[in-house]
Amino acid sequence: MSDMMATRDAYGEVLAELGQDNERIxxxxxxLSGSTKTAVFGKKFPDRFFNMGIAEANMVVTAAGxxxxxxxxxxxxFAIFASGxxxxxxxxxxxxPKANVKVVxxxxxxxxxxxxxxxxxxxxxxxxxxxxxxxVIVPADGVETxxxxxxxxxxxxxxxxxxxxxxxxxxxxxxxxxxxGKGSELVTGSDLTFVTTGLMTSAAVKAAEALKSEGxxxxxxxxxxxxxxxxxxxxxxxxxxxxxxxxxxxxxxxxLGGAVAELLSEHCPVPVHRLGVKDxxxxxxxxxxxxxxxxxxxxxxxxxxxxALKRK
Amino acid sequence: MKETIAKLEDKARSLRVSIIKTLHKSxxxxxxxxxxxxxIITVLYFHTMRHDSANPQWDGRDRFVLSKxxxxxxxxxxxxxxxxxxKEDLMMLRRLGSHLQGHPDSKVTPGVEVCxxxxxxxxxxxxxxxxxxxxxxxxxxxxxxxxxxxxxxxQVWEAAMxxxxxxxDNLCAIVDANGLQIDGEVxxxxxxxxxxxxxxxxxxxxxxxxxxxxxxxIDAFEQAKSLTGKPTVIVARTVKGKGVSFFENKASYHxxxxxxxxxxxALECLGEQCNL
Numbered sequence: 001m002s003d004m005m006a007t008r009d010a011y012g013e014v015l016a017e018l019g020q021d022n023e024r025i026x027x028x029x030x031x032l033s034g035s036t037k038t039a040v041f042g043k044k045f046p047d048r049f050f051n052m053g054i055a056e057a058n059m060v061v062t063a064a065g066x067x068x069x070x071x072x073x074x075x076x077x078f079a080i081f082a083s084g085x086x087x088x089x090x091x092x093x094x095x096x097p098k099a100n101v102k103v104v105x106x107x108x109x110x111x112x113x114x115x116x117x118x119x120x121x122x123x124x125x126x127x128x129x130x131x132x133x134x135x136v137i138v139p140a141d142g143v144e145t146x147x148x149x150x151x152x153x154x155x156x157x158x159x160x161x162x163x164x165x166x167x168x169x170x171x172x173x174x175x176x177x178x179x180x181g182k183g184s185e186l187v188t189g190s191d192l193t194f195v196t197t198g199l200m201t202s203a204a205v206k207a208a209e210a211l212k213s214e215g216x217x218x219x220x221x222x223x224x225x226x227x228x229x230x231x232x233x234x235x236x237x238x239x240x241x242x243x244x245x246x247x248x249x250x251x252x253x254x255x256l257g258g259a260v261a262e263l264l265s266e267h268c269p270v271p272v273h274r275l276g277v278k279d280x281x282x283x284x285x286x287x288x289x290x291x292x293x294x295x296x297x298x299x300x301x302x303x304x305x306x307x308a309l310k311r312k
Numbered sequence: 313m314k315e316t317i318a319k320l321e322d323k324a325r326s327l328r329v330s331i332i333k334t335l336h337k338s339x340x341x342x343x344x345x346x347x348x349x350x351x352i353i354t355v356l357y358f359h360t361m362r363h364d365s366a367n368p369q370w371d372g373r374d375r376f377v378l379s380k381x382x383x384x385x386x387x388x389x390x391x392x393x394x395x396x397x398x399k400e401d402l403m404m405l406r407r408l409g410s411h412l413q414g415h416p417d418s419k420v421t422p423g424v425e426v427c428x429x430x431x432x433x434x435x436x437x438x439x440x441x442x443x444x445x446x447x448x449x450x451x452x453x454x455x456x457x458x459x460x461x462x463x464x465x466x467q468v469w470e471a472a473m474x475x476x477x478x479x480x481d482n483l484c485a486i487v488d489a490n491g492l493q494i495d496g497e498v499x500x501x502x503x504x505x506x507x508x509x510x511x512x513x514x515x516x517x518x519x520x521x522x523x524x525x526x527x528x529x530i531d532a533f534e535q536a537k538s539l540t541g542k543p544t545v546i547v548a549r550t551v552k553g554k555g556v557s558f559f560e561n562k563a564s565y566h567x568x569x570x571x572x573x574x575x576x577x578a579l580e581c582l583g584e585q586c587n588l
Contacts, residue, residue: 050443050478053470053473053474055467055470055473055474057436057466057467058467058471058474060436061433061436062440063440065436065437065438065440065443065444066441067440068375068418068441069441069444069445070444071444073440088430092430092433093426093427093433093437096427097417097426097427098419
């Protein structure tokens with residue numbers, strides 16, 4: 001886990017790579033191409049890159065129009081604007097017709113940092129997950145981001161991908177292959193299972209290492225696809241460890257924790273402790289400070305595990 | 313040309329009859345805005361656009377977007393007349409399991425290109441199609457019919473800006489300007505006038521016509537086709553409920569269908585005997 005890479009950087013690189021092989025790929029951005037890294041594609045393929053200005057609603061629906069002609073549009077802006085400003089456009093013009101549009105949102109979660117609560121999207125996974133036909137992907141690192149972007153370019157249908165701003169530790173090996181809807185067991189364990197997504201996965205791996213030295217065997221299951229959820233890996237973890245702790249850089253309402261709780265309540269009811277942003281907005285601060293503030297560090301995860309085990 | 317116009321006028325009249333019968337049967341749907349747009353839609357489907365009902369996905373087809381999707385009956389009767397599906401299917405409008413949904417749905421209706429009906433999104437869809445066709449070096453045109461009330465949606469102007477910015481000369485927007493929306497006169501609810509001036513300021517070529525004058529509609533589309541370097545908008549002045557005297561210019565007929573009593577009178581207005 002020594003390598004560090006921002007998932008948005010991985011996105012920019014893989015997009016430019018895919019554009020070489022697949023001429024149907026077009027990219028749209030709303031005046032944030034330097035931040036979302038779509039500018040990397042734009043520089044290489046200016047004819048297939050459309051800066052739509054600060055107009056997210058129009059951008060998303062224009063992408064649906066391009067998809068109707070057979071293009072594979074990747075649409076990018078910050079998660080808060082993609083999922084919020086353009087929600088109804090994504091519902092009506094992308095998901096409802098099953099348009100082949102990939103909404104790749106960067107700057108998800110609280111680690112956007114200093115810009116503050118207005119720019120910290122803590123609801124996007126919940127609101128995208130609620131839309132029929134929509135696939136929701138939250139990669140853990142740069143390796144998974146590249147693999148996921150390649151996979152969704154080949155998949156026909158609407159997808160929402162949530163990426164982050166800052167560099168995160170690499171947890172997956174370079175040859176990792178991503179499959180939509182499949183979770184990954186990164187650490188084996190029998191006492192409890194951390195179910196995590198996005199940058200919380202690397203924190204869970206660290207927490208599991210710390211717990212191991214105390215004789216606690218924690219499993220880590222990474223959920224790269226929040227929807228559709230990998231039922232098999234989750235029910236197996238619930239049966240075998242009888243305790244689930246979810247962690248996400250997102251509200252505890254409606255995101256990964258909500259999805260896992262919904263699934264397990266029907267298929268294998270065991271205690272599910274949800275770690276995340278507790279029904280509140282974000283605030284300005286440095287990314288690392290904010291992870292501490294919202295109790296989402298590896299130490300917090302390990303602490304939550306110890307507490308939960310006492311009540312097991 | 314005169315003969316062409318006469319034939320299209322007759323076609324539009326018979327499509328109005330179809331709209332009335334369809335909406336009477338469904339007892340749910342939008343009468344006023346379907347009747348106001350039908351002359352424009354008739355010219356598009358039976359004169360201006362290249363399309364093939366035997367092959368709805370034909371690569372060489374022009375694209376049509378009904379941004380004011382509540383006027384779906386007007387598109388459906390045109391598609392049925394053009395042979396995309398049997399005319400009997402019109403009687404299933406808005407029923408459970410029908411391929412004729414309340415608003416246009418590309419997943420289930422042959423000849424419908426995109427899902428529309430949430431107002432303000434159609435021009436953006438048309439932009440995307442026009443951009444895609446240009447990217448492929450295709451000569452096909454894209455036509456989008458909008459309502460004047462719909463222009464109150466801010467996204468329309470985002471799209472208007474983008475269409476001019478990307479010089480989409482293969483795009484023609486038509487505003488079915490009947491002056492009425494659900495709550496009353498557009499001017500009173502939220503004035504959008506002057507429509508042509510606004511589009512002109514955004515960088516569009518503008519044409520203003522009587523939206524029930526078939527000859528003028530044909531000419532406007534020909535002009536739009538020959539223009540290069542910018543998109544064209546046709547501001548078509550229309551009458552809500554056009555063709556049925558007691559529906560005309562009444563906002564109350566926006567989302568109301570003909571009753572049993574109104575049906576024969578409506579058909580009579582259109583020069584049709586009621587055989588039902």
